[in-house]
Amino acid sequence: MDFNSSRYILRQGFVSLKRNIWLSLTSILTVTISIVLLGSSIIFLANIESIAKTLESQLQIGVFLDDQLLNTQITDIQNEIKGISGVSTVTFTSKEQAIVDFQKSLRITSLLEDLDGVNPLPDKITIVANNPNLVQGIAAQVQKISGVGDVSYGHGILEKLIAFTNWLRWIGVAVVAVFGFASLLLISLSIKTNVYSRGKEIQIMRLVGASNSLVRWPFIIEGLIIGLLGALIAMIIIGFSFFWLQHSILGSLAFIPVVTGLQFILQVLAVMLLTAMIMGALASVFSVRKFLHF
């Protein structure tokens, strides 16, 4: 592509955008709506994922140790547990600490005296797994360690919780898939209308001997600009809503584990921008191709 043609293409992309101003505005607005849908569904998915993760991280394995173990034995057991793959954190709670915690939860102070000074609670190790699916296996391995008494991990509840969080994730993915597909469809339809309405122009370009790339490129530039402008508006909308919602949720509903953070929202905005521009350009290429059959 020589200099004259490149200049023509660039100029032409902008000029036709301006001359078909209403069509361009409609396309830009369509892109905005589609990309807002896409962006909010991604944020929705991220939050679903975060809620599921939080729920799952509350799945713990309680390991109750036999009485009369030496401190070194307890340390050995802890180390052994740490060595099991899939174990995230290991916390030791001594029986003395356990009774204090228990008293606190019962809101009394005289429990130990009531029990004649005999602490019936065992030493306890709390394990958090990397992944809830590993909980059962870890529990089984821990059970085999000598010095370990009971191992409890919410048998029954575990399966239900995993089923529930998986189901949550599927909803999130389905929402992104549906909205993502809808927005891609909307953008490509809109660009297609834009290109088709200028079929005559393309026909004439071909008649006077324009090469295929010279017909195609102004439309690609136009598609990129439409994608860019549409995405910019969508980014402003999503960006502001995100910070506003984050602020109000953190202020009033702090127990909901919302996804926050500048990096996260920047990534979402980047995905939105790229999707819009790539779709704009691709839709142009495919729409123009219809007219380039010889």
Next chain:
Amino acid sequence: MIKLRNVSKIYPNGARALQNINLEIAKGEFVFLVGSSGAGKSTLIKLLYREETATRGQVLINNTNLGRINNHLIPMIRRNIGVVFQDFKLLPKKTVFENVAFALQVIGKDRKNIKENTLNMLELVGLSNKVNVFPTELSGGEQQRVCVARALVNSPSLLIADEPTGNLDVDTAWGIMNLLDKINKYGTTIVMATHALHIVEQMNRRVIRVEEGKITEDRVEEAFRVGF
């Protein structure tokens, strides 16, 4: 310049538009293509600028077989052929100047060259005073002259006209014919499909009659008269 050898065209729907056409047109000729509607004139014209390809046989323009060339070379072929249509095909959102300059822009000419050639061409077709006007503000004859200017601005050796006077009144039609005649005298080969028999008669050039997909008459006589 143009050679058709045993050319047949059958459309995908089965319509036999042309059957075994043999034809030769020399450089500098002015040829009328006549025949009733649906006889195959338009198909023949489309074969010449490679809008369609022959089902059988060869279409040669300047010894290039249009059926054999690679798709990306079609634009190169088109740059050497000007095309004018009955319905003008002007871009309504471009001015007269831009419509003509368009043909030069798409082949990558520089601005100075474009301006010079476009203005010269508009002068040749007598539209120097309408340079910055939009097509919708022009009369039919003026619009067709813009089309002729656009078809000729990159100096093609062949001009193809598909019923260029079809939408024009008699006087305006003659304006266009005089313009084509002038262009032909400068050396451009012209192939023109038409229904306007009074023009064909008075112009007194070679006439090829196509009926039912076949050439039924090819006459060069001075005293050509329509027989029916």
